[in-house]
Amino acid sequence: MSDPKTGVPLQEEGDDQECPRWRRRAEARPGEILDAAMEMFVEKGFAGTRMEEIAQRAGVTKGTVYLYYESKEALFRAVVQDNILPSLEEGERTVAEWTGSSADLLAELMRRKWQMIGRSRLSCVPKLMTSEAANFPELARFYMEEVVHRGRRVLESVLRRGIEGGEFRPELDVRTAVRVIQSPLLNAVTHMQSLQRFDDEELDFDAFVDVAIDIILRGIAANGDKDGSDA
Amino acid sequence: MSDPKTGVPLQEEGDDQECPRWRRRAEARPGEILDAAMEMFVEKGFAGTRMEEIAQRAGVTKGTVYLYYESKEALFRAVVQDNILPSLEEGERTVAEWTGSSADLLAELMRRKWQMIGRSRLSCVPKLMTSEAANFPELARFYMEEVVHRGRRVLESVLRRGIEGGEFRPELDVRTAVRVIQSPLLNAVTHMQSLQRFDDEELDFDAFVDVAIDIILRGIAANGDKDGSDA
Amino acid sequence: MSDPKTGVPLQEEGDDQECPRWRRRAEARPGEILDAAMEMFVEKGFAGTRMEEIAQRAGVTKGTVYLYYESKEALFRAVVQDNILPSLEEGERTVAEWTGSSADLLAELMRRKWQMIGRSRLSCVPKLMTSEAANFPELARFYMEEVVHRGRRVLESVLRRGIEGGEFRPELDVRTAVRVIQSPLLNAVTHMQSLQRFDDEELDFDAFVDVAIDIILRGIAANGDKDGSDA
Amino acid sequence: MSDPKTGVPLQEEGDDQECPRWRRRAEARPGEILDAAMEMFVEKGFAGTRMEEIAQRAGVTKGTVYLYYESKEALFRAVVQDNILPSLEEGERTVAEWTGSSADLLAELMRRKWQMIGRSRLSCVPKLMTSEAANFPELARFYMEEVVHRGRRVLESVLRRGIEGGEFRPELDVRTAVRVIQSPLLNAVTHMQSLQRFDDEELDFDAFVDVAIDIILRGIAANGDKDGSDA
DNA sequence: AATGAATGAGACTTCATTCAT
DNA sequence: GATGAATGAAGTCTCATTCAT
Incomplete structure (x- = not known):
């Protein structure tokens, strides 16, 4: 959780003990505002969003937002960080x-990521960072290092393990393959947050993940083995 | 080409007849302005870009931009349309x-698209439309129909042809597979236009396309045939 | 004393009769708040001071200030009036x-005024009125009449008495001379409240008063007599 | 002259050569705005003045002020600096x-200062700095050093010269006396800029200066000589 | 065709004031 | 009596757009 006031990451302070009734509502505020801000930023972009719209959507007035976030920028940073961490x-x-096979692990990771991303607020982050990277260079660097690079490392380790176990083709260029493998999910999430509503051809996302897993696993499988995780 | 003034698609009007010497230079203007606008919009987003920055980058003053485009929105539409058409x-x-194999056709399409996208101004469009869809709904619909859907139709026809010819697996869900297949390139282009500069792990894009083609072709290949287009 | 609520001058109302024990502390509040307000107004000016700063400095919260003063303006008026009266x-x-000599009387008045002003809260008033006159015209008129003009009358009477007694030069333009005579102290007080802290050349205020008295008394003394009050 | 944009002192740039007709007006702008700002700041204080009022008084609109001064603070600094320098x-x-007597020199200095201050825009500075010192500490330090201290040095040198020449009393505490001597004029200027309009007792400023000179010169004159500069 | 001074609507932000607890 | 969350009017500043030159 980041400090609502500045948007800077923050270690826990144990000051939740005594809490008058009327603060209950107050403590829910930052969350409501954060959600409202997230939706607006995703929809209209940072510069295109007005603080008043965020406030309205959160059910408060302009001034209230500033009780919790010291500026529009701090609010944007908080949206990204609180959803990533x-x-x-x-x-x-x-x-x-x-402990199972590497193919199953890869499939499991993709499904799980999909669940997490698809149904949580994390899903806004790739779209936000893609759109606003140049306007928030600090945040972009943080995102690249703590999220993108870390994600790549994880997938790389899975690929190497699969290669060593003979499951995956040994000639794979691991670092490049990882980027190919990440693409379908990344794309789906981003699309969902932006162009989806203008796309009259619906997409069954669960089916999409299955097809992606299927194609990828076959695409990287070693010779004799072309079974994806779901026959 | 769209009408510079409104950014609305336009069929040719034959009004180039009388053309004093000094208009030559002038007619190069919209192009320079368009390029400058494209770069700024990609970097900072529509709302985050100031007309004056565009003008400066194009080497003219603010007023001049309005000689060619009647508003900031018209300029944005022109950037998208002129680069798409x-x-x-x-x-x-x-x-x-x-006339060759479907696998070769698919590989050829991807490489060609890459060349076109990677080296032309078209590459800005996916990033722009992803970021600004909600702010330009008309344009978003136009983009979805004339670019995205048409692109899908093309790939679908290739997949069907490959399936009929026994090259690709018959059980493929064609419409879904198409979206998986498009992902790597789409992703690479978008990344290039936004987060790339914050990513210290460089990427050889040509290699990336080859790996993507390789994995995809193996991933969709019918039983006996797992050769990608380049062995 | 002015009514804390409105800041309007007030004759005694005998409403102090019933007074529970716990009001004792409460009745100290206006004084603390008044002092805090005075310091802040002197430092930052009326418009530049925030109610919250005043509250903080007084050790209470914003809401509490409004229990005693109905508005920021009322608080300012109270600061001036309560310190003047x-x-x-x-x-x-x-x-x-x-009953002594006029020269001694003048010297005594100046020293006493200095003591009163220099060590009391009255010293803020000239600075406040100089800075905020145009924003508080009513108050400015009150100050001019009840303080400035009355002060001039007093000094004028002393001068006239000294002239009649042959101590001071008979050709003195009394009304103008009074203003000259008032200047050094007025100036010192104002300086003390504003630029003093940026002045690295310290000033011994007691010595300053002595020098001022000395110069003035010699300056206005009649022919044979050029003794100041302190030889 | 300070750079209109930032309010920072500036050495001359010789770029006035070729000047289209319509820039004439434009180049007068900063001056008009500066005058308007000066009047408003003197009247209402820095925080109490609205940019729009300044603009109105200068006969332009809000936005125009920002073409010449990048912020309200920069405008304030420019008012002070441009009037001091x-x-x-x-x-x-x-x-x-x-080359004349020290008494005459002192009288001449005071009269000249009065003329300069009384009839020029410089007269606003003491009032502004007194009121806003705490809000503009940098400026306050600049003012103390470059104006106040320098002014004191000048007067001190005159006093010392007079003492050495036997005109002024040798036992004078020069540094303190200087402050006494400066008071009347300083006071008059400040009063003129603030409380004057609430003071129904008018003051003939020229007479005031004469009386001040008279009293001061007699007050500091050595024994036998009690002639002021004007018998 | 090109300029750049000027405009003014609109955005972010602050802060005096209120009020439920 | 005291609190502090909430409000919303008002102020600073930005920037798309216009227009005289």
């Missing part, structure tokens, strides 16, 4: 604990 | 005329 | 009762 | 070149 270690743990 | 029929012609 | 008749009494 | 060396030159 909870999901950071997720994938790394799964890989470390996995 | 030239490439529209491209793929369709290639498919219609192709 | 106690000192109003002071000088007049001294003159009426004086 | 022209008068800086003035007094020092007079003293250096003087």
Whole structure:
């Protein structure tokens, strides 16, 4: 969780003990504002969003937003950071604990990521960072290092493990392959947050993930083995 | 080409007849302005870009921009449309005329698209439309129909042809597979236009396209045939 | 004393009769708030001071200030009036009762005024009125009449008495001379409240008063007598 | 002259050569705005003045002010600096070149200062700096050093010269006396800029200066000589 | 065709004031 | 009596757009 006031990451302070009734509502505020801001930023972009719209959508007035976030920029940073942080270690743990085949691990990672992204607020981040990178260079660097690079490392380790186990083709250029493998999900999420509503050809996202897994696993499988994770 | 003044698609008007010497230079203006606008819009987004920055980058003053484009919105529409239109029929012609294998056709299409996109101004469009869709709904619909859907139709026809010819797996869900297949390139282009500069892990785009083609062709190949287009 | 609520001058109302124990502390509040307000107004000016700063400095919260003063303006008026009123008749009494020489009386008045001003809260008033006159015309008129003009009358009477007694030069333009005579102290007080802290050349205010008295008394002394009050 | 944009002192640039007709007006703008700002700042203080009022008084609109001054603060700094700078060396030159008596020199300096201050825009500075010192500490320091201290040095040198020449009393505490001597004029100027309009007792400023000179010169004169500069 | 001074609507932000607790 | 969350009017500043030259 980041400090609502500045948007800077923050370690826990244990000051939640005594809490008058009427603060309950107050403490929910930053969350409501954050959600409203996220939706607006995704829809209209940072510069295209008015603070008043965010306030309205959160059910408060302009001034109230400033009680919790000291500027529009701080609010944007908070949207990105608060939505990223909870999901950071997720994938790394799964890989470390996995005992099955590498193909199954890869499939599992993609499905899980899909679930997490698709149904949580994390899904806004790739679209936001793509759109606003140049306007928030600090944040962009943070995102690249703590999210993108870390995500790549995880996938690379899975690929190497699969190659060593003879599951995946040994001649694969691991670093490049990882980027290819990430593409379908990344694309789907971004599309969902922007052009989706103008696309009259609907997409069954669960089916999409299955097809992506299928094609990728066949695409990287070693010779004799062309079974994807779901026959 | 769209009418510089309104940014609305336009069929040729034969009004170039009388053309004093000094208009030559003048007619180069819209192009310079368009390029400058494209760069700024990609970098900072529509709302985040100031007309004066565009003018400066184009080497003119603010007022001059308004001689050619009647508003900031018209300029944005012109950037998108003028960069889209030239490439529209491209793929369709290639498919219609192709006589080789479907796998080779698919690989050729991807490489060609890459060349076109990677080296032309078209590459800005996916990023722009992703970021600004909600702010330009008309344009978004136009883009979805005339570019995205048409592009899908082309790839679908290639897949069907490959399936009929026994090259690709018959059980493929064609419409979904198309979206998976498009992802790597789409992703690469978008990344290039936004987060790339914050990514210290460089990427050899030509290699990336080859790996993507390789994985995809293997991923969709029918049983006995797992050769990608370049062994 | 002015009514804390409105800042309007007020004759005593006998409403202090019933007074529970816990009001004791509460009745100290206006004083603390008034002092805090005075300091802030002197430092930052009326418009430049925030109610919250005043509250903080007084050790209460914003809401509490409004329990005692109905608006920021009322608080400002109270600062000025409450600091002026106690000192109003002071000088007049001294003159009426004086039996010594006029030169000594003048010196005594200046020293006493200095003591009163220099060490009391009255010293903020000239600076405040100089800075905010145009924003508080009512108050400015009140100040001019009840303080400035009354002060001039007092000094004029001293001068006239000295002239009649042959101590001071008879050709003196009394009304103008009074203003000259007032200048050094007025200036010192104002300087103390504003630029003093940026002045690295310190000033011994007691010595300053002595020098001022010395120069002035010599400056206005009649022929044979050029002794200041302190030889 | 300070750079209109930032308010920072500036050395001359000789770029006035070719000047289209319509720039004439434009180049007068900063001056008009500066005058308007000066009047408003003196009247209402820095925080109490609205940019729109300044614009209106200068006969332009809000936006225009920002073409010439990048912020309200920069405008304030420009008001102070542009009004101070022209008068800086003035007094020092007079003293250096003087050949008459020290008493006459002192009287001349005071009269000249009065003329300069009383009739020029410089007169606003003492009031502004007194009121806003705490809000513009940089400027306050600049003012103290370049104006106040320099002014004191000049007067001190005159006093010392008079003492050495036997005109003024040798036991004078020069540094303190200087402050006493400066008071009347300083006070008059400040009063004129603030409380004057609420003071129904008018003051003949020229007479005031004469009386001040008279009292001061007698006040500091050595024994036998009690002639002011004007018998 | 080109300029750049000027405009003014509109955005971000602040802060005096209110009020439920 | 005291609090501090909430409000919304008002102020600073920006920038798309216009227009005289």
